[in-house]
Amino acid sequence: MTFAVARPDGLAPLRSIGLDLRREVAGPDSHEWSLALQRHQDRIGCLMSSTGGDASKVKLLLVDASERALVPLAQILDLPDRELFLVSSGAEALAATETHDFALILLAVELPVMDGFATAAKLKASERSRLVPIIFITTGHADAAQISSAYESGGVDLVHRPFDAAIMRAKVAVFVDLHQAREQLRAHEVRARGEADRLAASLVEADRLQQQFLSTLGQELRPPLNAILGWIRMLRDGSIREAQRVRALETVERNAIAQLALIEEMIDISRMTSGTLSLELGTVNLVDVVGLAVEDVRPLALEKQVTLFAALERDVAPLSGDVERLRQIAHRLIGNAVSCTPTEGVVTVSLCNVDGEVELAITDTGPGIEPNLVPKVFERFAGETGIPHAAGGLGVGLAIVRHLVELHDGKIGVESAGLGQGCRFVVKLPVTGRQPRTDDEVR
The missing domain is CATH 1.10.287 (Helix Hairpins)
Structure with missing residues (x-):
């Protein structure tokens, strides 16, 4: 547990230390308090210049000029989910609220220079701390005037010493619970606003794409x-x-x-x-499918004077899939590669077994893809971004290819060393025995 403490004489700067007072300080003795601080100097950091602390813990601010009162109060309220900040004056309390958000302030009425009521008035005048509940603590019996001042200053309660430890814990627990509920609601509102913003942005993008x-x-x-x-x-x-x-x-x-x-x-x-794109499943020999796709594209390669080379292993394992959709995948990727490759370039189509999967790879010596555009290759209308393999037609060909590959429970990727370095598209498909995915699963 972390305590922020100040020397009661006001001479030492406000410090934040990791200090278990119940273990380190046997009693609220000024000399022992000083020794405890000295032992923990290596863990001290100035609270005034830091907004640190454990964000998961509820922060409580304890304000009292008397360490004999401050230490026992901290011992009473010490719980693992709390972070206590101990200060000895109204000025230090105001400074602490400028850098930390507190769930509750326990404020002694009897303070030097600026008493608790004056301190509370300034806290309530600050936008950052105006909603933080304040429990006033006074010594002895509180008269009617003091009680009235407590509530007029924005306090929620006035407790007089000596107080019952169990009752004090219960009072503080109520405000801690309220604070946590308020924070959860605030976090929910932030998430809801974020979702609304994302939905609005997606609708705008959908309209633009349409x-x-x-x-x-x-x-x-x-x-x-x-x-x-x-x-x-x-x-x-x-x-x-x-x-x-x-x-x-x-x-x-x-x-x-x-x-x-x-x-x-x-x-x-x-x-x-x-979500209605479906597959007509059957056992498919991908060697035949890819071979036919190569021959379909070969006239275009001859016309462009592009060398189209096919290296298809004959023992490739059969697939469970849709033969026409697999032909569509191969034809689109090979056709794109030939279309993007300049005269006297080379397109290589390979098919083989790799680690229990069938791998189809299409490599070309075309214009390549800028590294920052590689993640966008399979997006709809990617051709608008200057990706040559995605250009032509409606600009959705590679998006359809990715969807079809994923329907077959496969994966597709693209590699390019950059502009002028060509591309390599790789499709990996499971062998027979694994069921293709439904369209809803892909979506």
Whole structure:
């Protein structure tokens, strides 16, 4: 237990020491008190210049010019969950309340220079201490005038010495309980305000994302639609030669596929938001799934003159999962890597067993990612932050990939040494025998 004490003669500065008075001080003798202080000099810190103390303990301020009265009172109120501050004058009491929040002040009426009533008036005039309850302590019988002054000064009680120790403990316990209840209520209010602020911020962010999504959707839908409509009109009115018909149909098909991909992304993000994105489970050979995804992306790699290398171990353990969703994961990651890698770059796809899991890794020699942006790669609309792998489409592709991986009870991460250093995306999936998670669990 920590006591803050002052020499009753007022000559020594106010000090805070770790001192068990019942053990260190056999009685309220001035000489022994001084010796106890001397023995604890190495643990002394000035209370006036510190706002320290154990925040978990209730602080009580005991004010009395007489150490013969102060020490026994401290002994009576000594409990493990309390921190007692002992001072010998009104001025020291005022100073203590400027740096500490007290649950209760026990204030002697008989004080030099400024008596207890005058001290209480100043305490009540201070914004910091005006609500702290004060119990006045006086020597001998209190007359009507003294009782009136006690309550007019803002006191909640007036106790005269000698007092019953059990009654004093009970009185103090009431105010300690009230203080703790008030602090709990205050903490609850702070938490509630914090939750309200976070909710308001999340609503603002949700509205911003919705507006951004609609804007991006319009930008992404318009070009392929315009291309499709343009070529269809030329085919219908016969304004293109027969030799161009194949090219026209290929362009229409390519843009229709792009439209379909956008619509599928819209459906997936809607299901993610509502928690209705589900898996059609079965035993999956991931070697075949990843191999097909590599071949699907190879034409793009050839067009960009990017080397696409696949190292797929044939003995990879089977998975319990949704074959189409796993294909979607592989296709998106490999396609992104090829799209982001410049001409004559290299994209490597590897698949192997690692520590009881299947690991799919896609490494590219593309532009890399700034270290501060790595944690944002899998957020929705991450492409808006300048992350190349998240750009294109509706900007939600990698967010969907992460969700699908987590539905399979897997993990996904990305590594990059920085700009110009390429990227490495790693997906780890459990082998057959572990059940995929539900959409509610992922959310």
